[in-house]
Amino acid sequence: MFTAFEDLDTLLNDLIGSVRAILGDTFVGAYLQGSFALGAADLLSDCDFIIATTVPPGGTAEAQLRRLHDEIPTRPGHWPKDMEGSYADITSLRNADGLGTPWLFSNHGSRDLVWDTHCNTLHTRWILRHHGITLAGPPIADLIDAVDPEAMRASMRAALPEVMAGLRTWARFDMAWTQRYTVTEYCRVLYTLRTGKIASKRRALEWASEHLDPHWRPLLAQVIEDRALGWVPAEPPRPGSLDATYAFAAYAESFAG
Incomplete structure (x- = not known):
């Protein structure tokens, strides 16, 4: 169990399986940040995720991710419309040197992926480093340096x-x-x-x-x-x-x- 919501856990497991198949060897891990990581999530919360990759998705992989995220919000239930997150390459995710690098981003309820810096913040790194929930892959603290207060x-x-x-x-x-x-x-x-x-x-x-x-x-x-x-x-x-x-x-x- 990743969260207190069985239907959300089912969705997250499906997302991880689909993303692994698409990204292949460039998949590093999947993590929750935001309200779920901070232990304060409820049905009014977004489910904020980060998918870590060795390189930014491109070509066929990017096209397949776009099809996946176009389809997810059309599924029945509460959570498919409340997912939000980015695909972050581990080089720019590591520390503040990566700020300003656009990541492939899925906005709350949107069916489009866009290249954006929405999740590429010190705020996201701090939550991941201190409270991030590992869904798959190595512990997230291994991928992110400590954030200077x-x-x-x-x-x-x-x-x-x-x-x-x-x-x-x-x-x-x-x-x-x-x-x-x-x-x-x-x-x-x-x-x-x-x-x-x-x-x-x-x-x-x-x-x-x-x-x-x-x-x-x-x-x-x-x-x-x-x-x-x-x-x-x-x-x-x-x-x-x-x-x-x-x-x-x-x-x-x-x-x-």
Whole structure:
């Protein structure tokens, strides 16, 4: 058993078998990161994976992977539409020298693979190194060097002023989900800025409630309570919660200095 969900384990076993057959000798291993690795996954979580390879997939292998990931989201059940991950060559995966290298990426619910740096972050490496779940292959810690906590802090310090601008490129702020996600994202950035580590969404919110100005506790409690509502596009933010979120964002960004 890899996870607490039998149907997800079945899907992961099938994915590993299919990918092994496609990649052949270039397959190194398969791993879980994200919420599952951090021990905080539930039915609202994505299943974040990394497939390690000796070289980036290309040619026939890339074409076959594209067909596989085009088909997976069409399967019945919950998890086929909640898979997200990348095919990372072990050279660029090893350490921060590989940042900026695009990996073949499957976005949440998408049927297309794209070359993207979405998973190629210090954040992903830290989770894999400390908490990654090995599905197949060698222990993931053997493939990734230790991540410098100061490098983690520096990356969050640089990211903090851009959080809201980044969200506005893809998220709708007339949705309750976006209000909750925004507060959570700032909490996760602040947690890493303070500790040099990564926390799950809920743990970051709890940490913020414990360590930030008590003025924000009602907002943080609302986000924790409402997370169970999930993605409902027609649901507007609670009255006043969006203004509170914008104020919290300004407060959080003041820590960038």
